[in-house]
Each structure stands twice: as structure tokens, then as C-alpha cells.
Amino acid sequence: MSASIVERVRAVDPVMRILSTSTLIATLGRGVFLTLTVLYLNFVVHLPAGQIAIVLGASSVTGIVFSLLGGHLSDRLSARRLLLGAVVAEAAGLVCYSLVSTFLVALLVACSTGAAQAIGHSARAAIIARAFTGPTRVHTRAVLRTLTNIGISVGSGFSGIALAVGTPFAFRTSLIAAGGVYLVGQLNLARLPPSVDAPGTSGADPANDGDDPLIDPTAIAAEQLPPQQRSTRARAGGRPGLSPWRNPQYLVFAMLTGVFAVQFSLEEVGVPLWVAHDTSAPRSILSVLLITNTAIVIAFTVRLSRNTHRMRVAGRANALAGGLFVVACLVYAAAQGLPAVAACAVLIVGAAAGAFCEVLSQASMWGMSFELADPDRAGAYQGLVGTTFSMGSAIGPTLVAVTALALGMIGWIVLGAIMLAAALGTTWIAFRAARLRPELA
Numbered sequence: 001m002s003a004s005i006v007e008r009v010r011a012v013d014p015v016m017r018i019l020s021t022s023t024l025i026a027t028l029g030r031g032v033f034l035t036l037t038v039l040y041l042n043f044v045v046h047l048p049a050g051q052i053a054i055v056l057g058a059s060s061v062t063g064i065v066f067s068l069l070g071g072h073l074s075d076r077l078s079a080r081r082l083l084l085g086a087v088v089a090e091a092a093g094l095v096c097y098s099l100v101s102t103f104l105v106a107l108l109v110a111c112s113t114g115a116a117q118a119i120g121h122s123a124r125a126a127i128i129a130r131a132f133t134g135p136t137r138v139h140t141r142a143v144l145r146t147l148t149n150i151g152i153s154v155g156s157g158f159s160g161i162a163l164a165v166g167t168p169f170a171f172r173t174s175l176i177a178a179g180g181v182y183l184v185g186q187l188n189l190a191r192l193p194p195s196v197d198a199p200g201t202s203g204a205d206p207a208n209d210g211d212d213p214l215i216d217p218t219a220i221a222a223e224q225l226p227p228q229q230r231s232t233r234a235r236a237g238g239r240p241g242l243s244p245w246r247n248p249q250y251l252v253f254a255m256l257t258g259v260f261a262v263q264f265s266l267e268e269v270g271v272p273l274w275v276a277h278d279t280s281a282p283r284s285i286l287s288v289l290l291i292t293n294t295a296i297v298i299a300f301t302v303r304l305s306r307n308t309h310r311m312r313v314a315g316r317a318n319a320l321a322g323g324l325f326v327v328a329c330l331v332y333a334a335a336q337g338l339p340a341v342a343a344c345a346v347l348i349v350g351a352a353a354g355a356f357c358e359v360l361s362q363a364s365m366w367g368m369s370f371e372l373a374d375p376d377r378a379g380a381y382q383g384l385v386g387t388t389f390s391m392g393s394a395i396g397p398t399l400v401a402v403t404a405l406a407l408g409m410i411g412w413i414v415l416g417a418i419m420l421a422a423a424l425g426t427t428w429i430a431f432r433a434a435r436l437r438p439e440l441a
Contacts, residue, residue, distance in 0.1 A: 015131045016140060018191050019124075024147045025185025026087070031155020032178035033094050036162055036171060040097070041106060044168045051103045058107055059114035063390040066115040070122030071383015078201050079123045079130070079379065080192040086120035087186035089113075094179035098172040118386060125382035127196040129370055134309045141366040142305035149297050155181075198379065241376025244384045250372055251384075253429050257365050258388030259422035263325060263358060265396025266415070267293065270404055271332065271351075278408075279335045281343040288344075289351040296355035304356075305363035309371055311440045314364040315430030321361035322423025328353040329416035333409045361423070368430060371440055 041047045041055065073082055093113030100106045128140050155178070162174035244250050271289065275281050307313045331350035335343045365385070373381035399418075403411035434441035 015127075015192060015196060016143070018188055019128075019140065019144060020147055022185050022188040023144050024151050025188075026182045027148045027151025027185075028155040028158070029091075029094070029178040029180070029182030029185065030148075031152035031157075032159045032162075032174055033097075033155075033182075034152060035156045035159035036174055036178075037097065039163070040171045040175065041100070044171050045100055045102075045106065047103055047106060051106075055103070055106050055110045057394065059110040060390060060394040062111045062114040063118035064387050064394065066118035067122050067386030067390050068383045070119035071126065071379040071381070071386065073119070074123045074126035074379025074383070075198050075377055076201060076379075078194075078197045079126050080189065080194070080196055083120055083123035083127065083192075084186070084189050086116045086123060087189065088183065089116035090120060091179050091183035091186065094182055095176050097179075098175040118390065122379060122383040122386050125369075125386065126198075126379035127192065129373065129375070129378035129382060130198070131196045134371075135307060137370045138305050138309045138363065138366045139302065142302045142363065145362065146298050146301045149294050149301075153294050153298075242374045243377060244373070244381045247374070249429060249433070250381065253368060253372060253426060254384050254388040256422045256426045256429075257369070257385055258390075258392035260321075260361055260365070260419060260426070261389045261392030262396040262399055262415075262419065263354065263361065264393060265400050266328075266404070267354060267358075269397045270400035271347075273405055274332060274335075275347065278405075279343045279347070280338065280340045281335065281347055282340065285344050285347055289347060292348055292351045293355040293358070296352060297359055300356070300359050301363070304359050305366065308363040308367035311368070311371065311430040311434035311437075314367040315427040315434070317360045318364040318423050318430065319427040321357045321364065322420040322427075324353045324357035324360070325419045325423070326416035328357060329404070329412040329419075333404070333412035336408065364426070364430070368426070368433075372429075372433060 038052060038056075041052050042049070047055070070082070070086070090113055093109055093116060096109045096113075097106075100109055128137055132140050159174060162170040244254070272286055275286060275289075276283055304317070308317055328350045331346055331353060335346045335350070338346060369382065369385045400415065403415040403418075405411065407414065
């Protein structure tokens with residue numbers, strides 16, 4: 001490893017530490033919130049299930065619009081200041097849930113919080129795209145994803161205190177505490193350096209003026225340079241960067257990524273309802289399935305994300321993820337009609353297959369979303385991926401309901417086929433990119 005690469009890694013290490021610390025602390029609060037929100041709206045605010053579904057759905061739809069806006073603003077404003085403002089607004093929204101008393105107020109708070117969260121996600125992704133290069137970017141996303149699962153798991157454990165007490169005061173106090181912890185964790189983001197902003201948005205000097213005497217432009221292709229250098233060279237040459245809306249390859253990739261987001265709806269909505277209504281397994285098995293998923297994600301995300309910045313590796317990982325999703329669907333379907341013990345064993349196998357699918361699909365998505373993007377428009381590209389992912393999350397419950405839950409085995413097969421087609425489409429894009437741009441292979 002050359003001295004320049006070592007210096008570059010050392011230079012970005014502080015950014016990694018800041019993001020990691022913020023993520024771990026903040027997700028403790030997020031874990032409490034995610035566990036208590038639905039029960040709080042139902043048992044304390046007394047909203048019926050239909051209205052709660054509308055509140056959660058409206059929050060997801062809000063995220064579709066504001067993910068795109070967040071990416072757009074991350075290219076034109078200081079991304080670190082935008083991120084800090086977004087997380088402060090999100091923390092305020094979490095606290096405001098404790099003041100909800102009616103459906104309309106719940107809807108307003110959910111949409112406001114969802115908007116802030118979407119902007120923050122896009123800004124954070126743009127920061128990672130600029131602060132890191134190649135495998136380090138994917139590694140960073142993998143580490144942050146692992147820390148997120150750890151934080152949410154521990155936070156969910158703390159939420160058990162409010163659930164055990166069961167009073168409105170306990171719920172409201174826990175939500176306020178969750179918002180406070182979330183805010184404290186995210187305030188560390190104020191220490192991010194100006195270098196994570198797009199050139200010209202923070203007053204910081206660019207990483208390189210395009211004429212670095214240490215870099216021989218005849219020996220190193222522009223695509224092999226770090227994002228900051230590529231961006232600055234492009235601007236010096238008068239090219240503002242290609243909009244993701246004018247990049248057909250990236251548009252198709254983003255849409256397929258959105259389709260694959262349905263896997264989370266299966267875990268959060270489809271499997272619980274399938275277990276409760278169509279199998280003989282006790283409902284308590286759902287906690288075991290959640291623990292199985294969380295343990296696999298924590299244990300394998302960093303390991304299985306290695307080299308997914310290379311397009312062939314990312315393509316193979318996504319094809320394998322599609323196959324595992326089909327396996328998970330068939331195994332879940334097979335649980336119907338089995339005795340309780342056998343059904344539990346089969347469901348755990350399905351949860352494991354689904355968890356490995358999640359790890360591999362996310363790793364390949366991170367690598368492709370960074371490497372296929374124009375570095376001059378990092379925020380816009382990451383915002384587009386966030387938008388399509390939010391769209392997939394919004395339509396996911398309905399898709400799962402009209403296939404697996406409504407049609408049984410046939411529906412599970414249809415759902416698996418849809419996801420496999422999306423995975424193989426993404427794989428084709430990855431292999432095509434590797435063929436046309438050998439430096440990405």
C-alpha cells in the first residue's frame with residue numbers, strides 16, 4: 001500500500017468514527033421508538049388499526065418526495081449542515097409523538113418526522129460517497145448498518161420497561177427519552193469536516209485543484225481518482241455532472257432496487273400475519289425470527305459486503321440474494337399445515353434465508369449505487385435510490401398481501417418470482433457495467 005493511500009485512509013478515519021459513534025448512540029433511541037410507536041398510538045392515543053396504517057403509510061409516502069429533495073440539496077448546500085438540521089428536526093418529531101392526541105396530529109407528526117428522516121438519509125449517503133472511495137464506502141455502509149441493528153436491538157430491550165409498566169405516562173416518558181437519546185447521538189455530526197460537502201458549498205478548499213503534480217493524468221484514468229478529485233476535474237472542465245434522470249442505466253437500477261425493498265415488508269408485515277393466521281406456530285416464535293434476522297445481519301453484514309464495490313462481485317451477490325428470497329418464500333409457505341414444533345423449525349429456516357438475502361442484497365446495492373453514480377451529483381444519485389427504496393417500502397405491504405397472504409403457496413411463488421426477476425435484472429446491469437467499464441469489474 002503506497003504512502004498516499006495510507007494517508008488518505010487516515011484522513012477519512014475521523015469521519016468513520018464520527019458516523020459510527022452517532023449511529024450507535026442514536027439508534028438506541030430509534031429502537032425504543034420503533035418498538036413503542038404502534039402500541040402507543042393504539043393503546044394510549046386510541047387510534048384504530050386503519051388510522052395507524054394511514055399514519056405509517058403517509059410517513060413512507062412523504063419519504064419518497066423528501067429523499068429526492070434531500071439528495072438535490074446535498075449537492076447545492078453543505079451536506080453536513082443539512083444532515084445536522086435534519087436529525088435535529090427528526091429528534092423533535094420523535095419527542096412530539098408524546099404530545100399526539102388525535103389522528104390529524106399523529107398524521108402531521110409522522111409526515112414531518114418522515115420528511116426529516118428522508119432528507120437525513122440522503123445527506124448521509126452523499127457524505128459517505130464523498131468522504132470515502134471504492135471498498136471503503138461499502139465497508140462504511142456495512143459497519144453503520146451493523147451498528148444500527150445493534151443499537152435498535154438494545155433500544156428495543158429498554159422499551160420493555162414501558163411495556164411492563166403499561167401506563168400512558170410510561171409510554172410518553174419513554175418516547176421523550178428516545179428522542180433525547182437520538183438527538184444526543186446525532187449532535188456528534190457537527191464535528192464532520194467541510195471536506196464531506198460538495199465543492200463550493202461550504203467554503204472549504206477542494207481536495208485537489210485538478211493539477212496535482214503527484215498524479216500523472218496520462219497514467220491514471222479519471223474514473224480511478226477519488227470522488228473529490230474527479231468532481232473538481234469535471235467542474236474545471238465545465239461539465240456539471242450527469243443528472244440521474246438522464247442516466248437510463250442508473251434509473252433502471254434504482255427502480256429494481258425499489259422492487260427489492262419489498263423484502264422488508266415481508267419481514268415486518270407478511271411473516272407476522274402469515275404466522276398468526278395461516279400456521280399452527282405460536283405467535284411467540286415471531287421474537288425468535290426477529291432475533292435470528294438481527295443476529296445474522298450483525299454477524300455477516302461487514303464480512304459479506306467485502307468487494308461489492310466491484311460490479312461482478314455485486315452482481316453475483318444480488319443473484320444469490322434473489323435465489324435466497326425464493327428459498328425463503330417456499331420455506332415460509334411450507335410452514336402451513338405443519339404441527340407447531342415443525343412449523344417453528346421451518347419458519348426459523350425461512351428467517352435465516354431471508355436474513356442472508358437482506359445482507360447480500362443491501363451490500364450489492366451499496367456498491368452499485370456508489371460506483372455507477374456520477375461523482376459530481378452524489379447527492380442526487382443517492383437521493384434517487386432513497387426515493388425508489390421508499391416507493392418499494394410503500395407498496396410492499398400491499399404486494400405481499402395480494403400475493404403471499406391472499407393466494408397461499410401460489411402467491412408465495414409469484415412473490416418470489418417477482419423478486420428474483422428484480423435481482424437478476426440488477427445482476428445484468430452490474431455485469432454490463434463491468435464489461436463496458438473494466439475499471440469497475
